[in-house]
Amino acid sequence: MPVHRGGISALLSPRKFHLEIGFHALRAASGRVLSVRIQMDEGRASKWDQPGPLTAWAGIVVTVVELQAHHILDIGPADWPRWSGQIMAIEQECFEPARRETEEHLIAVLAEEGALGSVAVEEQQVAGFCLGGPLELFCEMEWVRQDAELGRRTTLYADDLIVSPARQGHGIGAALKAHQIERARASGYKFISGRYRVGLAEVMGRISRKLGASEIRYLRNSYQDDIEPRDAVYYRMNL
Numbered sequence: 001m002p003v004h005r006g007g008i009s010a011l012l013s014p015r016k017f018h019l020e021i022g023f024h025a026l027r028a029a030s031g032r033v034l035s036v037r038i039q040m041d042e043g044r045a046s047k048w049d050q051p052g053p054l055t056a057w058a059g060i061v062v063t064v065v066e067l068q069a070h071h072i073l074d075i076g077p078a079d080w081p082r083w084s085g086q087i088m089a090i091e092q093e094c095f096e097p098a099r100r101e102t103e104e105h106l107i108a109v110l111a112e113e114g115a116l117g118s119v120a121v122e123e124q125q126v127a128g129f130c131l132g133g134p135l136e137l138f139c140e141m142e143w144v145r146q147d148a149e150l151g152r153r154t155t156l157y158a159d160d161l162i163v164s165p166a167r168q169g170h171g172i173g174a175a176l177k178a179h180q181i182e183r184a185r186a187s188g189y190k191f192i193s194g195r196y197r198v199g200l201a202e203v204m205g206r207i208s209r210k211l212g213a214s215e216i217r218y219l220r221n222s223y224q225d226d227i228e229p230r231d232a233v234y235y236r237m238n239l
């Protein structure tokens with residue numbers, strides 16, 4: 001009787017995928033980690049046997065199930081009232097005051113031509129949000145004023161990316177960023193630039209680097225609060 005590694009069989013067949021969801025629910029309900037053996041004869045019967053140690057594929061099953069749980073919706077100003085309460089609550093949870101955006105600011109950016117806003121939704125709940133707008137909208141910032149692309153209408157400035165703390169670490173932030181890149185490319189932008197806080201937003205740095213970003217400036221004392229470090233990285237990615 002072959003033992004099938006959960007994540008792989010889940011990807012190969014919808015029927016097996018449902019079986020794996022069942023196993024996952026059982027594991028969650030029982031609070032125990034089971035080693036699962038699927039009996040493949042006729043493709044119907046399945047059973048699990050003795051409790052065993054945590055195995056690598058158990059984690060993979062969870063990831064497969066959860067990755068499929070969200071979808072990304074593009075939003076404009078007319079959609080804002082529907083999602084704003086949840087977005088602002090996540091904004092509050094995610095950021096220390098120095099990085100928190102006001103609702104007025106987000107609405108103003110979203111209303112601009114060339115703005116790109118999206119939400120990641122799971123079961124009608126916002127799990128994440130991202131927003132960018134033309135670089136020229138952000139020229140009150142010193143690092144934007146120093147950007148050689150300013151005035152050329154080539155660059156989307158990544159203004160905000162947040163994932164609900166309860167849903168972080170499940171690929172939603174990376175999916176929103178990859179989606180933003182695709183939309184920016186389709187909208188005719190040549191670059192995306194943005195700033196992330198050293199220390200507090202290293203995951204953002206990781207996502208951006210994996211998607212092709214490189215540092216163009218290191219910004220010392222970029223945030224005016226008493227949390228160390230106060231530095232940021234200004235990055236750019238070519239589309």
Ligand SMILES: CC(C)(COP(=O)(O)OP(=O)(O)OC[C@H]1O[C@@H](n2cnc3c(N)ncnc32)[C@H](O)[C@@H]1OP(=O)(O)O)[C@@H](O)C(=O)NCCC(=O)NCCS
Pocket residue numbers: 094095160161162163164167168169170171172173174175195196197200201203204206207210
């Ligand atoms: C930054 C943020 C949007 C990332 O979203 P996320 O959904 O948690 O990130 P993902 O699950 O897509 O993870 C992306 C990568 O970071 C890694 N990662 C995620 N959380 C991590 C953690 N706490 N520690 C270390 N690595 C982590 C993931 O393993 C993944 O790496 P991989 O691509 O090599 O597998 C989210 O953490 C967040 O909202 N943070 C607070 C707000 C913030 O700082 N926003 C950035 C503004 S510049």
